[in-house]
Amino acid sequence: MNTETKMYYRAKELADYLGIGESTIWHKTKAGEFPKPTQVSPNVTVWNIAEVNEFMANKKGVSHEQG
Numbered sequence: 001m002n003t004e005t006k007m008y009y010r011a012k013e014l015a016d017y018l019g020i021g022e023s024t025i026w027h028k029t030k031a032g033e034f035p036k037p038t039q040v041s042p043n044v045t046v047w048n049i050a051e052v053n054e055f056m057a058n059k060k061g062v063s064h065e066q067g
Helices: 011-018 022-030 049-059
Strands: 008-010 038-041 044-048
Touching (some): 008 011, 008 049, 011 022, 044 049
Antiparallel strands (some): 008 044
């Protein structure tokens, strides 16, 4: 999957992208330890991949202002 063309991931896609379990994503989201998703319909929730990537980079201590 190309993250440059796809801006939003559903839980299963995000889990595959990050290499973690889908239930881990939901658990961390509910605990406030992961970016908030957007509910686009009653049965569809998505995460903005740019927000997730930024969150993961900040969590690892990577600066976006490296030159």
